[in-house]
Amino acid sequence: MSRIEGVLKNLKGQGRKALIPFITAGDPHPDQTVSLMHTLIEAGADIIELGVPFSDPMADGPVIQAACERALVHGTSLRQVIDMVRRFREDDNDTPVVLMGYLNPMEAMGYETFADAAAAAGVDGVLTVDLPPEEADDVAPLFAARKLDPIFLLAPTTTDDRIRAISDHSSGYVYYVSFKGVTGAAKINVDEVAERVQHIHDLTALPVGVGFGIRDAETAAAVGRVSDGVIVGSVLVDTIARNQADPEQLKRALGDLLKPMRTALDDLAS
Amino acid sequence: MSIKLTEEMLGSLPDSRGHFGAFGGRFVSETLMDSLMTLEREYLQLKNDPEFQAKFDKDLADYVGRPSPLYFAERLTREVGGAQIWLKREDLNHTGAHKVNNTIGQALLASFLGKKRVIAETGAGQHGVATATVCARLGLECHVFMGAEDIARQTLNVYRMKLLGAEVHAVESGTRTLKDAMNDAMRDWVSHVDDTFYIIGTVAGPHPYPLLVRDFQSVIGRETRAQSLKQAGRLPDALVACVGGGSNAIGMFYPFLTDEGVEMYGVEAGGHGIETGQHAAPLCSGRPGVLHGNRTYLMEDENGQIAATHSVSAGLDYPGVGPEHSWLKDIGRANYVSVTDDEALAGFRQLTRVEGIMPALESAHAVAYGTKLAATMDKDQILVINVSGRGDKDIHTIAKIDGIEI
Numbered sequence: 001m002s003r004i005e006g007v008l009k010n011l012k013g014q015g016r017k018a019l020i021p022f023i024t025a026g027d028p029h030p031d032q033t034v035s036l037m038h039t040l041i042e043a044g045a046d047i048i049e050l051g052v053p054f055s056d057p058m059a060d061g062p063v064i065q066a067a068c069e070r071a072l073v074h075g076t077s078l079r080q081v082i083d084m085v086r087r088f089r090e091d092d093n094d095t096p097v098v099l100m101g102y103l104n105p106m107e108a109m110g111y112e113t114f115a116d117a118a119a120a121a122g123v124d125g126v127l128t129v130d131l132p133p134e135e136a137d138d139v140a141p142l143f144a145a146r147k148l149d150p151i152f153l154l155a156p157t158t159t160d161d162r163i164r165a166i167s168d169h170s171s172g173y174v175y176y177v178s179f180k181g182v183t184g185a186a187k188i189n190v191d192e193v194a195e196r197v198q199h200i201h202d203l204t205a206l207p208v209g210v211g212f213g214i215r216d217a218e219t220a221a222a223v224g225r226v227s228d229g230v231i232v233g234s235v236l237v238d239t240i241a242r243n244q245a246d247p248e249q250l251k252r253a254l255g256d257l258l259k260p261m262r263t264a265l266d267d268l269a270s
Numbered sequence: 271m272s273i274k275l276t277e278e279m280l281g282s283l284p285d286s287r288g289h290f291g292a293f294g295g296r297f298v299s300e301t302l303m304d305s306l307m308t309l310e311r312e313y314l315q316l317k318n319d320p321e322f323q324a325k326f327d328k329d330l331a332d333y334v335g336r337p338s339p340l341y342f343a344e345r346l347t348r349e350v351g352g353a354q355i356w357l358k359r360e361d362l363n364h365t366g367a368h369k370v371n372n373t374i375g376q377a378l379l380a381s382f383l384g385k386k387r388v389i390a391e392t393g394a395g396q397h398g399v400a401t402a403t404v405c406a407r408l409g410l411e412c413h414v415f416m417g418a419e420d421i422a423r424q425t426l427n428v429y430r431m432k433l434l435g436a437e438v439h440a441v442e443s444g445t446r447t448l449k450d451a452m453n454d455a456m457r458d459w460v461s462h463v464d465d466t467f468y469i470i471g472t473v474a475g476p477h478p479y480p481l482l483v484r485d486f487q488s489v490i491g492r493e494t495r496a497q498s499l500k501q502a503g504r505l506p507d508a509l510v511a512c513v514g515g516g517s518n519a520i521g522m523f524y525p526f527l528t529d530e531g532v533e534m535y536g537v538e539a540g541g542h543g544i545e546t547g548q549h550a551a552p553l554c555s556g557r558p559g560v561l562h563g564n565r566t567y568l569m570e571d572e573n574g575q576i577a578a579t580h581s582v583s584a585g586l587d588y589p590g591v592g593p594e595h596s597w598l599k600d601i602g603r604a605n606y607v608s609v610t611d612d613e614a615l616a617g618f619r620q621l622t623r624v625e626g627i628m629p630a631l632e633s634a635h636a637v638a639y640g641t642k643l644a645a646t647m648d649k650d651q652i653l654v655i656n657v658s659g660r661g662d663k664d665i666h667t668i669a670k671i672d673g674i675e676i
């Protein structure tokens with residue numbers, strides 16, 4: 001059983017929902033990322049999605065674009081991100097880490113080199129935004145051989161046939177994008193999400209994480225009620241942007257943001 | 271290592287997933303997949319629909335003013351002193367460039383699909399103007415994304431788009447040029463995917479765009495082929511076209527791909543010189559990667575981050591290139607070369623002075639290389655340069671280089 005599967009199964013057994021924060025590696029500075037990952041765990045994270053900065057993040061809104069630019073100013077590379085995971089693993093062997101990014105940095109590194117390095121460092125899953133399963137023939141066997149979970153997106157526009165096909169290519173969980181738009185836009189419609197996620201549950205046995213548009217305890221609870229986990233990204237990254245000058249204050253601010261979400265999600269269980 | 275292409279081979283490309291050999295494909299986030307698959311399905315039907323094709327041909331004739339002439343540049347030929355130089359006059363199209371061939375086609379598609387809102391990216395502004403033009407004609411809402419730096423150097427086209435009723439969105443992210451405009455257009459599309467048709471201006475992007483833009487632009491090469499046979503009595507020996515994304519070049523090359531004796535030269539923007547790294551020539555000095563929905567040659571750093579590009583011409587200032595060009599390069603069917611900013615500017619001046627034709631700075635790259643190549647060829651050989659657009663939009667840039675305020 002993969003680390004991701006184990007954590008999600010364990011939570012499900014307790015009737016709890018996964019809290020999955022996203023931050024961009026190297027933002028605001030590469031030296032801070034590992035420490036910020038531990039901060040997220042202390043605040044209640046179950047799984048971490050670690051963004052790999054890319055110069056042209058086409059699926060992202062202004063907040064994560066800016067985070068990529070901050071990270072790239074310091075030359076944060078995919079190799080460095082993998083090394084951050086290795087260092088994170090020195091103190092945390094339990095929390096799954098998913099790398100989330102775009103295909104080109106992985107392609108530049110070489111798929112096999114990447115898969116070897118990621119698996120050796122303790123990466124658990126890989127979500128490549130611009131890699132639909134149709135184009136994943138080369139990477140899929142490399143990931144499978146190294147027990148890296150390929151995580152794919154489902155969208156409001158995804159047809160039933162594709163939901164089934166994408167789920168067949170996925171392991172760990174599937175990531176449902178809650179609305180048609182880029183990250184950070186505030187247009188989540190919880191009723192719509194509930195209906196779609198229920199429908200996805202009918203078509204696949206995999207856990208469903210929901211991301212895009214979750215910004216506080218209220219939206220986290222509303223989405224947690226209908227899904228297996230909530231993914232929180234832009235609001236955290238925006239907090240990093242606003243507190244980048246003061247590393248200690250930044251940790252407090254991230255904790256202040258995440259802890260109420262944890263509480264709200266756990267309240268659903270009781 | 272050149273292989274002989276047959277009609278049958280060409281007919282099988284791109285394959286059902288949009289691949290030209292190792293290139294092309296559909297690398298987008300899931301939200302866009304359904305729209306792209308619908309577009310592909312509808313287009314493949316309409317492609318063989320006589321009513322659609324008749325409407326397209328009629329628009330090209332009555333609205334664009336096709337066929338565009340194939341003109342023998344007698345004085346330029348004499349001055350260069352080599353092969354006969356012929357010019358394919360895409361600059362004479364309505365709106366002043368080849369871009370309109372494609373926007374007419376895609377706007378027709380948008381109408382058939384019932385989409386009322388159109389978006390486009392633009393570099394030099396020619397594609398933006400061509401899109402705004404067809405939207406004005408069809409009464410469609412039009413949004414054009416343009417890098418802030420390009421807006422500054424193409425003020426005339428920006429104003430033309432506004433006059434045509436389009437909303438021009440300044441893109442401030444990244445390098446503030448064409449690639450960032452394309453990023454923002456993609457972001458807009460994801461956000462309005464139900465009612466919006468994205469008119470991509472070049473043969474890049476996710477499948478089926480490289481296919482449909484090539485099909486719409488192939489009128490350039492089809493006409494050139496027939497005109498050459500009629501006017502010169504035979505096919506040309508060489509074709510020369512500039513390559514940014516590569517839409518005018520593929521339009522010129524494609525109908526000649528199975529004609530073995532016809533050499534093809536795609537001219538990339540050499541900027542300050544390939545050796546300086548400040549250029550926009552991925553086929554000459556890049557390597558394969560994935561950007562904007564397709565796998566193709568890219569300018570990138572060793573970590574896979576897309577590199578900043580430089581060209582005096584906004585329309586060539588792009589780090590990628592259409593996947594079919596990448597394929598043609600790898601199989602050796604077309605040659606890809608570059609000329610510098612300075613050479614392109616000299617080409618602009620030469621064509622203006624000797625023939626009274628002011629080419630766009632993009633097209634001036636083809637002029638510069640074409641004259642250089644012609645000089646090495648025999649007098650009885652024929653070389654065709656695609657003058658993809660007219661230079662009015664670049665007068666401010668040229669004047670500024672000359673130190674003149676206008």
